[in-house]
Amino acid sequence: MIKKLSTFAIGIAIALGITMSGKIDQASASAFKLDGEPKVAMIYFSEVNDGGWTQALYEARERMEAELGMEITWVEKVPEVASQFINAAERLIRRGHNVIIGGAFGHSDAIKTMSEKHPNVAFLNPAGTTNGPNLNGFYGRTYESQYLCGIAAGGLTKTNKIGFVAANPFGLVNWTVNAYLLGARQVNPDVTLNVVYTGSWNDPVKERSAAQALVEQGIDVIGQHVDTPTPQVVAQENGIFGTGHHRDMREFADQATQCSSIWVWDRYLAPTIKSIAAGTWNPSERPYGDFVHISSGGTDISCCGDKIPADVAAKIESERQALLNGKHVFEGPIYDQEGNIRVKAGETPGDGDLWGMDYLIQGVIGQLN
Amino acid sequence: MEFLTNWLAFMPVFAAPLVLAALGLIINERAGILNLGAEGIMLCGALIGIISYIELGESSALGFIFGSLAGVILGFVFGFLVVVLRTNQVVTGITFVILGSGLTGLMGIPWVNKAVSGITPIYIPHLTDIPIIGRFLFGQDILVYVTIIFVVFVWLFLYRTRTGLELRAVGENPQAADANGINVEAYRLLAATIGGAFIGLSGAYLALAMAKIFVLDMTQGRGWIAIALVIFARWMPWRAIIGGALFGGIEALIPRLKATGVPIPQYYLEMAPYLATLAVLIYAALRLRSGQDAPKALGIPYVREDRK
Numbered sequence A: 001m002i003k004k005l006s007t008f009a010i011g012i013a014i015a016l017g018i019t020m021s022g023k024i025d026q027a028s029a030s031a032f033k034l035d036g037e038p039k040v041a042m043i044y045f046s047e048v049n050d051g052g053w054t055q056a057l058y059e060a061r062e063r064m065e066a067e068l069g070m071e072i073t074w075v076e077k078v079p080e081v082a083s084q085f086i087n088a089a090e091r092l093i094r095r096g097h098n099v100i101i102g103g104a105f106g107h108s109d110a111i112k113t114m115s116e117k118h119p120n121v122a123f124l125n126p127a128g129t130t131n132g133p134n135l136n137g138f139y140g141r142t143y144e145s146q147y148l149c150g151i152a153a154g155g156l157t158k159t160n161k162i163g164f165v166a167a168n169p170f171g172l173v174n175w176t177v178n179a180y181l182l183g184a185r186q187v188n189p190d191v192t193l194n195v196v197y198t199g200s201w202n203d204p205v206k207e208r209s210a211a212q213a214l215v216e217q218g219i220d221v222i223g224q225h226v227d228t229p230t231p232q233v234v235a236q237e238n239g240i241f242g243t244g245h246h247r248d249m250r251e252f253a254d255q256a257t258q259c260s261s262i263w264v265w266d267r268y269l270a271p272t273i274k275s276i277a278a279g280t281w282n283p284s285e286r287p288y289g290d291f292v293h294i295s296s297g298g299t300d301i302s303c304c305g306d307k308i309p310a311d312v313a314a315k316i317e318s319e320r321q322a323l324l325n326g327k328h329v330f331e332g333p334i335y336d337q338e339g340n341i342r343v344k345a346g347e348t349p350g351d352g353d354l355w356g357m358d359y360l361i362q363g364v365i366g367q368l369n
Numbered sequence B: 001m002e003f004l005t006n007w008l009a010f011m012p013v014f015a016a017p018l019v020l021a022a023l024g025l026i027i028n029e030r031a032g033i034l035n036l037g038a039e040g041i042m043l044c045g046a047l048i049g050i051i052s053y054i055e056l057g058e059s060s061a062l063g064f065i066f067g068s069l070a071g072v073i074l075g076f077v078f079g080f081l082v083v084v085l086r087t088n089q090v091v092t093g094i095t096f097v098i099l100g101s102g103l104t105g106l107m108g109i110p111w112v113n114k115a116v117s118g119i120t121p122i123y124i125p126h127l128t129d130i131p132i133i134g135r136f137l138f139g140q141d142i143l144v145y146v147t148i149i150f151v152v153f154v155w156l157f158l159y160r161t162r163t164g165l166e167l168r169a170v171g172e173n174p175q176a177a178d179a180n181g182i183n184v185e186a187y188r189l190l191a192a193t194i195g196g197a198f199i200g201l202s203g204a205y206l207a208l209a210m211a212k213i214f215v216l217d218m219t220q221g222r223g224w225i226a227i228a229l230v231i232f233a234r235w236m237p238w239r240a241i242i243g244g245a246l247f248g249g250i251e252a253l254i255p256r257l258k259a260t261g262v263p264i265p266q267y268y269l270e271m272a273p274y275l276a277t278l279a280v281l282i283y284a285a286l287r288l289r290s291g292q293d294a295p296k297a298l299g300i301p302y303v304r305e306d307r308k
Helices: A003-026 A052-068 A081-092 A105-117 A142-158 A171-187 A205-215 A231-237 A265-278 A309-324 A351-355 B002-030 B038-055 B058-085 B089-108 B133-138 B142-160 B162-172 B174-180 B184-211 B222-232 B238-258 B264-288
Strands: A040-041 A073-075 A100-101 A122-126 A137-141 A161-166 A193-199 A221-225 A242-246 A257-264 A290-292 A298-303 A341-343
Touching: A003 A052, A040 A052, A040 A081, A052 A242, A052 A265, A073 A081, A081 A100, A081 A105, A105 A122, A105 A137, A105 A142, A122 A221, A122 A242, A122 A265, A137 A298, A142 A171, A142 A221, A142 A242, A142 A298, A142 A309, A161 A171, A161 A205, A171 A193, A171 A221, A171 A298, A171 A309, A171 A351, A193 A205, A193 B238, A205 A221, A205 B002, A205 B089, A205 B174, A205 B184, A205 B238, A221 A290, A221 A351, A231 A242, A231 A257, A257 A265, A265 A298, A298 A309, B002 B038, B002 B133, B002 B142, B002 B162, B002 B222, B038 B089, B038 B184, B058 B089, B058 B184, B089 B162, B142 B162, B142 B184, B142 B238, B162 B174, B162 B184, B174 B184, B184 B222, B222 B238, B222 B264, B238 B264
Parallel strands: A040 A073, A040 A100, A100 A122, A122 A137, A137 A290, A161 A193, A161 A221, A221 A242, A242 A257
Antiparallel strands: A257 A298
16 A cells, blocks of 8 residues: 555656656746856866867866956866766755766767756756757867968968878768868878768777878878867878877877867857856757857967968968858868769758758768778 | 888787787786786886886887886786686776776876877888888887797697696686696686786886887777787687787778778778677687687686585
C-alpha cells in the first residue's frame, strides 16, 4: 500500500514538474534575469597551457578580468564526461557562481542538464551545440579568419601549391579548408591546396607525418586546423612558411609562422557578461546558439609576419575590413571538387548549410574520407 | 619513384616504437606476464624522455636512457604487484593505463607543447643517396638500427641461452620449471622489469623522434597496437619486425596517399593491420592443433602450493 502511494506521489510530482517547467518555458520568452551581481566561472576541458583552444579561453579570461573589473574563477582539465562536468559545475554554483562558461563541444549535453536544473544561472559553452532559455552555445566563424590567413598563404607561395593539415572531416573543419583556398585565390588565382585530414584533434605524430607528406608534394606554405603546433614546427624545419590556428603560433615557429587565426573570446564574452548583468541577455532569441562574426569578436587574425609582401598585407587588411562590413566568404558561385555548383552566383549559404558543409571546393586536392 | 623513396624512408620511424614495445611485451608474455599497461608506461616514457632531453642539455641519448628507466621502474612495480602480490594481471594492466595517463597529466603540464629537435637521421655520403632504398637503409636515426640489434639480441637471449630457455619454461609451465629449481618469481619479476624498459624506450622514441613534442595522452592507442602486434608476431621477436613494417608502413603510407589526392579507401586501409592480426589469429587457431601458440601460463599467477 505504502509502495503504491509513493508511486502515486512520484507520479503527481512528475506531472507537477512538467507543468511547472512548461510555465518556465513560457516565461522565458523574455530576457534572462540574473539574481544579484554576476559571479563568473570558467570550466576548461584541458590544461590551460595546452598551447591552443583552452589556453585561448584562459587568456580571454585574464583580459576580461581587467576589462570587467571582476574575478573570474576557473577550473582546468574537466574532461568531456557528463559526471565530471556536472560535479565541477555544481560545486561552483554552490559557491555562489551564477554565470558558468563551459569549455568544449563535449560539455554540451552536461551543460544542458545543468541549465535545466539551475534556471537562475546563466550558462555559456564554446563550440556547444545545446541551447535553452538560460544557455547559449557559441562558436566563431573561423572561415573568416582562415580566409584571411589563406590570403597570406597565397601571397607567400612560390610553387603555387599550399598545404593544409586538418583534423576531422566535418562542417566546421571543411569550411576552414575551403575558405583558406578562397583566400589564397584572392592574390594568386593559380594556387591549389593539398589537404590531409589526420582524423584526430590532438595527435602530434599524425600531424607531423601529414605535414611531412605535404612538404614532399612540393607545397611551401602549411595551414592548419589541428590542436598542436606541430605543422608549424615542420614548416620551420623545412624552411617554408605556415599559418597557425587557435593562437599566435609564432611562439612555436618564429620563422615559419606568418599569420594565425586566433580566438579573441573576450571580445565576445565581455559584452555578453555585461548584457547578462544588465538583464538584456536573451538566449531564447538564438535557439541555435551564437555563431559569432569577426565583427563581434570570437575569431580574428594575428598578422603579419615580415615575409608577407606589403601588397598582400594590404589586401589582408582590406579584406578584413570587408568582412567587418558584412562581406560573406562563401559568396557564390562556388563549385565542389566534382564541378557541381554548391552556391549559386550572387547567393550566400545559410548557417545551416555552413554547419553541414560536406564538400571541398574546386582546387582542393584531397578527400574527406 | 620519389613517392616510394619517401614512403620507404619514413616506414622504419613508424615501425620502430611499435617493434620496441612489442619486444618488451614479448619478453613479458614469454615469462607468463600479460601486461596490458603498455599504453600507460609508454606515456611515462614519453614524458620522462622529453623532460630529460630538455633539462639535461638536449641530449637524445639521455632522453632515451631516462625514458627507459621510467619503464624499468613502472615495469618493476607492475611485476611486484602481479608476481609477488598476485593481483589480477588484466585489472592491474588497465590500472597502469589510467595511472600513466593520470601521472603524465599531473606532472607533464609544464612540458606540454615544447617542440624539440630530438633525434635526427644519419647521413652517409653516397650510400644514403642511393635511389629508393638509400634513405630506407642508410638514412634512419640511430635508434632504428638499435631496434634491429635489440630484436636479434632478444631472439638470441630467448632461444640460444639457458636463461632464455628457463624464462620461457616459466611462461609455459611454471610448476615444471619450479620443480627443476628455477625461481619462477624472480624470472617473472626480471621479465616484467626488462619488458618495461623496452616499453619506456618506445615511449621516449615516440616523443623524441616521431612527434618531437609532448602533449597529454599522445600515445593515442599505440600501446594497444603493440599488444596486437605481439599476437600478430605470435610471440616471436623477428616476426615483430614484419608486423612493425606492416603497421608502420600503413601509418606512413596513409598521409602520403592523402596528400597526393589519390582517392583511396582510407578507413579500409587503416583497418588493414587489425584485419591482418585477426587473420593471423584465425590462421593460428586453424593450423595449430592446440589453438594458440601463446605461452601456456600467460596471465596465470603462479602459487607454489596451488593444486592444478
